[in-house]
Amino acid sequence: MSRPSDHFDSPAPAPRSEINQPKLGIVGYLRFFWRQLTSMRVALLLLLLLAIAAVPGSLFPQRAADPNGVVQYFSANPTSAPILDKFQLFDVYTSIWFSAIYLLLFISLIGCVVPRATHHYKALRSRPPRTPVHLERLASFAAYDLPAGETDAAGNPFTPASVVEAARAVLRKSRYRVQLFDGRELSVSAERGYARETGNLVFHIAMIGILIAVGVGGSIGYTGQKVVVVGQAFVNVRSAFDSFNPGRLFTDDFLQPYRLVLNSFSATYEEKNLNAIGEATDYTADMTSYGPDGKGVKQVLKVNYPLEIGGNQIYLLGNGYAPKVTVKDSAGKVVFTDSVPCLPQDANLTSVCIIKVPDAVKQLGMVGFFYPTASNLSTGALASVHPALGNPTLTLRVYQGDLGINKGVPKSVYALNTDGMKEIVGPDVSTHSIDLTPGKTATLPGGNGTITFDNVSPPSTKANDLTKSVPRYVSLDIHSDPTQGWVLFFAICVVAGLLTSLFIPRRRVWVKVIERADGGLRLEYAGLARGEDPGLEAAVADLARRHSRQLGLKLSS
């Protein structure tokens, strides 16, 4: 059986007057379920169910795509969120129910493709079928009478054999597979468009291929993120990543050795278009990569143009400012000096900075805001009005006490837990805030020394030019997806299979020659569509025309 029994081409089931239910037994039930699963109707229902099941994933934030959205949803809807979570509505695409639908669909698909493939394999090796007795019963049919006594170009009278031979030649030329039959009458049976079914099978097998490739890629691939400040380097070892998400079968051996240095980063912002002042128009990171041989290669990384190094793709996903800060204790000893990457909060790069100084006499924690171009709002609050460095300003609240990092428990560098810490600079104490511009130093109250917002401009810079006074950082996404190429390959197969299976018609045509009592011949042409074939009628008419032309005759209806 080549197609499911409820394919519309298959004969309709005979109406049954009474319902008779034989006992099925276990094997019987299994066969029953298998038949159901591989039926066209169930496959269609599963397909539509898959479409419906995908909808909730766009209504609720998903952990994989938008983890912060999930956190926000939980805090906004504390009662409903845990219930929704029980139904895996925050992990729709890895949920049991979504997986069940697509796995059933793919099993159904395999159950359909395998028999069809074997059937098609046989069809490819067999000859076209015997000519039907009653061609006039077919949907596309035409018949012409050839009066007795007509002769061909050489003056020989037409015989059934010569007429059929001409038909065979015409069909051959149209790339039909042709078979002559000599039954009651001479006839030609021809079939074409095997590529339609081949394309159909390629399409469906490629879908299975995509599923497998995605699955394999997910378990041996990995993704990681790394923030790199200008001048710093990234080394491809697992501990160097800020965050790392390996697949299930990942081992550290998969990481290839290389080093990547960020030489400089430039962001271009719109200056002329009044509707878009300050909108980013370009981000470019100049990098140098060093392979195991130690040779440096200059690389340019831009959005949309990832780097390929050591089996990884490296993407420029974000950027921001990393103000360089130095803290000295009361004795003047440096206890902290580093560029601190700050998280951008808006399009003008108002950024939140967390500074932790564990090596001070008493540990210090700071929560800062960095404004590339600070401006006073009418409320008195500061805001950044442009993402470039026009008037860089760093404001800080400072806490003193236990940072909670001595116990070895990993803590986010982008969050500060102020429980158990004492505010020494902030709105609740006498020193409300420390506001710094590049190069300026402020005293920390309570004998905690000083803090300096370092100006990192090159020495030749003019004193009032602050455009290079704060280092920038980039956040890199580092991916390895070894089966990506396979997914693309199967996707191309999907398109190729789709095109052939939808637009190449598969049809059978027949030409039959009947000897009439008066000595003339009757030529019958008929066609049968296999699958959608809107051009069948025209194809049969064309066959009759070309056949008559081959015979040197003219059709008149």
Next chain:
Amino acid sequence: MTAILESYSQLAIYSAMAVYTLAFIAFTLDLAKRTSAVQVVAAVPAVRVGVLTRAGGTATLEREPEVAAPVVPPTPRSSPFERVAFSLTVVAWLLHVAGTVLRGVAAHRVPWANMFEFSLTASAIIVTVFIFVQLWQNLRFLGAYITGFALIVLGVGTVNFYVPVVPLPPALQSYWLVIHVFVATLGTAFFAIAGGLSIAQLMQVRREAGKFAAVKFMATLPTAERLENLAYRVVLVGFVFWTFTLIAGSIWAEHAWGRYWGWDTKEVWTFIIWTIFAGYIHARATRGWRGTRSAWLSLIGFGAVMFNFTIVNLFFKGLHSYSGL
């Protein structure tokens, strides 16, 4: 310069909308004027037998005159309203395309980088496909639907989605913007026309069942079965474009975001639309699903396309937030 070009673009678009309105009125009048007094097509005899004769007296093969195509039921002559309406549509379309191209020239890029521009381009392509599909089949009875649809899209686009020309953000600076979005729009156009055919099919089914006799113009339309076949063939083209959109989008996502598929809301809806139309195509091959049911699937699919363009763009959070609003 940009501002001047942009104002010309606006002018062309407003003019196009005015002419579309006239075309819409004329198409509606045409439908109203169509009567059911169409000639009854003579039943084609079950078996026609023609005669083969010698092409020429000499022994050489001669090129015989072209044979007429198989007898087609004579199409009713188009009404003056229809001819006027179609001419107006072409005029409006020229203005529409000019306005869209000017917008692109003003912005120095393709005119489909935000929702306003996408409204212009998508409606222009829908009308383009409508005009050129007439070379293949006479589908002018969809004129009121298409011009009305284009008017709504342009109206909502210019009133609610308008944004001045701004430069492209780095994430959109890719040639995939040209390919991916354009092909998606082409797919949308074919789905829109298929949607119109499916609506006509559903109405025709009711009329053929004797429930819709009052609507006379339906009698001048093709039969429900013919409409279904046409809709199917139009959907096939749209489906191929949509499949390509999905794949091109994945490749671009891989370049821009570092993964080819991440269940972003827009990706989810593109997938849903693909699945619905895949279901539609399979429904054609499933007993009990041809006809009205598959017509509804086609409409649900086109509804999802519209949902994806409007609601998902405006209200859903995701990486494809390029509406510019």
